[in-house]
Amino acid sequence: MLVYENTKAGLLDDVLNDRLVAEIKKGHADQGLAVGSDSEVRSWENSFQYVYKVLASSDIPDDAGIAVEFKIPLTSRRVDLIISGYDEAGNANAIIVELKQWEGESTQAVAHKDGIIETYLGNDIRETTHPCYQAWSYTQFLEDFNQYIQETPVDLHPIAYLHNYEPEAREELEHEAYQQYTDEVPLFLRGEVAQLSAFLESKIQVGDGGEILQNIDASPLTPSKSLQDAILEMLEGNNEFTLIDSQKVVYEKALELAAQSQQDDQKRVLIVEGGPGTGKTVVAINILVELLQQDLTAQYVSKNSAPRDVYEQKLRGDMLVKDINHLFTGAGSYVDEEPNTLDALIADEAHRLNEKSNFFGHGENQIMEIINAAQFSVFFIDETQRVHIKDIGSIDEIEKHAAELGAEVTKRSLTSQLRCAGSEDYIDWLEDVLDIRELAVPMEEDVKYDVRVFDSPQELHDAIEARNEDGRLSRVVAGYCWDWEKESKPDAESMDITIGDYERSWNLEANDPWAIAEGSVDQVGCIHTSQGLEFDYVGVIIGDDLRYEDGELVTDHEARASADRSVHGMKKMTKERPDDARELADEIIKNTYRTLMTRGMKGCYIYCCDDDLQEYMRSRVAEITSGDATVELPQ
Incomplete structure (x- = not known):
């Protein structure tokens, strides 16, 4: 979707006369798009002063096409700048430009994650996608889905321009972890206006008046x-x-x-x-x-x-x-x-x-x-x-x-049950145990599923690690009742979850998704890293948000961690509509544990922080299995 469309000459005139930001805002309004944050608007004002210098000093023709804030279909992403035209041989070219205001001092490579880098964003040091990866991914999408680009064809050339970035810190951007992207996407930094101008001139010698961009924008979407x-x-x-x-x-x-x-x-x-x-x-x-x-x-x-x-x-x-x-x-x-x-x-x-x-x-x-x-x-x-x-x-x-x-x-x-050893009886039993839905008929025989209650979280974790070492993908998960203090930093020495002598980290970020990352068996996952996924065996630690009191299950949203957004707003609802809040808290907390306790295909191992709930769970497990909590550890 073309938010701002012009030629090189038209863009230079709009920047020179301080009209560019107003025109971009108008383009958003005309297309029914939200404008964005104040910081994004400031970035347009800042970055296009540098773009002006590059284009004004280059010999690409005045009628080369220009698009600013081009919205990529099927995504929430927008390309900062696209420049279009033809080379001397008549080949159609479009240059995909990712603009950044980063500075080298605050930027650091993140070697263990694909295409992720750390820099100063939003008043803090944060992880984000590498600018070369961003430009490359936009190009990849357009080549995969834009029919005009596939059939014409149009050659796309992704680049990244970090106009404030000091060249002496280039090694962070060109770390070997990003080589597959930096090999394909040229990187231009502060003081490299001449090099960038020369690159543009090598691709565009004949203007197109924006025709290529218009055709890209109007093209049907078809998978290549x-x-x-x-x-x-x-x-x-x-x-x-x-x-x-x-x-x-x-x-x-x-x-x-x-x-x-x-x-x-x-x-x-x-x-x-x-x-x-x-x-x-x-x-x-x-x-x-x-x-x-x-x-x-x-x-x-x-x-x-x-x-x-x-x-x-x-x-x-x-x-x-x-x-x-x-x-x-x-x-x-x-x-x-x-x-x-x-x-x-x-x-x-x-x-x-x-x-x-x-x-x-x-x-x-x-x-x-x-x-x-x-x-x-x-x-x-x-x-x-x-x-x-x-x-x-x-x-x-x-x-x-x-x-x-x-x-x-x-x-x-x-209807075909593939998880929980194919046992629909286990699902029925679990919903009755959690007081979600009452059993229509009492269980008459053992459930064909390995469900056990362990005396301590350490014993549970040892059993899960043993299953994992035996070649069965197994993980420990828990209710979100402990704060996550690491602020998205992979610090394996920081222990978030403490239960007596048992200490573990919440799911750390790694190159692979947590559920299948090699080292994640040492950690504890939460609902957000396990919902929609499955393991061979799952160990579930039930926190203090679910207890057993006076013969009934009791939920307590206040026992959830302060960082847990899933119950954010519950306190206000409790004051305004206490009955609705109580019902909603029951639903969310019970559903959370139902979801966690159905992640295992072959077995679910359980530990409850509340002593009475532990005894209740042990008595209910005894109804459906004759097994105990002894697991053979590999020699």
Whole structure:
């Protein structure tokens, strides 16, 4: 989407006469886009003074095309600057420019994370994406989805220009961890106006009057053949993505509805209900891959980043250069999309969707935005996994917005239980234990699932580590009842969770997603790093937000950590609507533990901080299993 479009001469004139910022703001308003923060507006004023110097000193033609704040379709991202034109041989070129105001003194490489660097942002030192990675990823997306770029073809040239960055600190930006990006994306720093001008002149000798940019903006979105081939190759032969029983039925129905929407232009919505372990994400990934094979533009959407990160990693395999992360996006990416921009959106973990997308404080309702943006949308949902005060995802809410947008609704269910040793009895038992839903019929025999209560968190962790060492992916998770003090810094020496002599760190950030990172078995994960994922065995530490008092389960949102945003606003609600607050706290806390205690495919190990809850849980486990809490440790 073109927010500001001009030629080189027109841009120089707007900067010289202090009109550029006003024109960019007008472009946002004309396109119905939010303008952004005050700091972003100041960055335009600052950065384009340097852009002015580069363009004014270069010999690229005055009628070369210019786009500022070009919004990339299907994402919440915008390219700072694009310059277009032709070289002497008549080849169409577009230069993708990422502008930064960083300074070298506050910038430091983060070697253990792919494309992540640390610098001063928002009044603090923070981790962010490397500018070369940003420019490269924008280019990758346009090449993968823009039909005009694929067919013309247009050569895209990503670059990064850090006009305040001291060259003597270049080694942080060019650390070997970023080589795959810096090899492809030239980096220009403070004092390198001449070098940057020379680069522009090497690509653009003939102006296009902005025609290339207009064609890019107007182009249909179609997945490229190379993207189709790459992602299909990753899926084929991967048994983890094989569909069975009701999964195959839902998959075929989704393809049928997507095809119908292409034929008759009728907007359609498919709602898929499925409990823990029914394979919602596996079906979602298969639908995504097949729709791409059919030349349809599709994306996988989830509010929680953990499943996106893990499944992207599993699909990528050993790829280093070709990236697919633009196929996996957050739920707040469609605030400003025009109706039916995409052929299909597949929303996983739809129970976690919010009202506000928090994109520049903009957005109305993520469910509405997804249905609006796509001709066909799929929502995978389990209403008993609402674990945040802002979670609004429900079947009623989806149906309401579908009706408002004129979409036909189809419902299907996933029933095959793949997690919890295939035991639906365990799910039923657990919901009764947590007082979510009463058992219709008492259990008459042992549940075929390894569920145990341990006397201490250390014994539980030892058992999980033993399972993990035995080749079974196993992790310890806990309710969010301990503060996370490290401020996003990977400090393995900082112990967040202390229970007697037991001390562990919350999930540390690493290059791999926490759920599958090699060292994460030593740590404790939270709901946000495990929801939507599965392990062979899961160990669950139940904190003081769930207790057993006078023969009843009692929830206590005040026992949650102050850093936990999932109950933020509960105190205010308690004062204004105490009954509603109590009911909502019960739902969120019980759903949290139901979600954590259904992450294991083969077993769930439990420790409760509350002594009475520990005894209650032990008595309930005895109802369904004759096992004890003894685990053979590997020799």
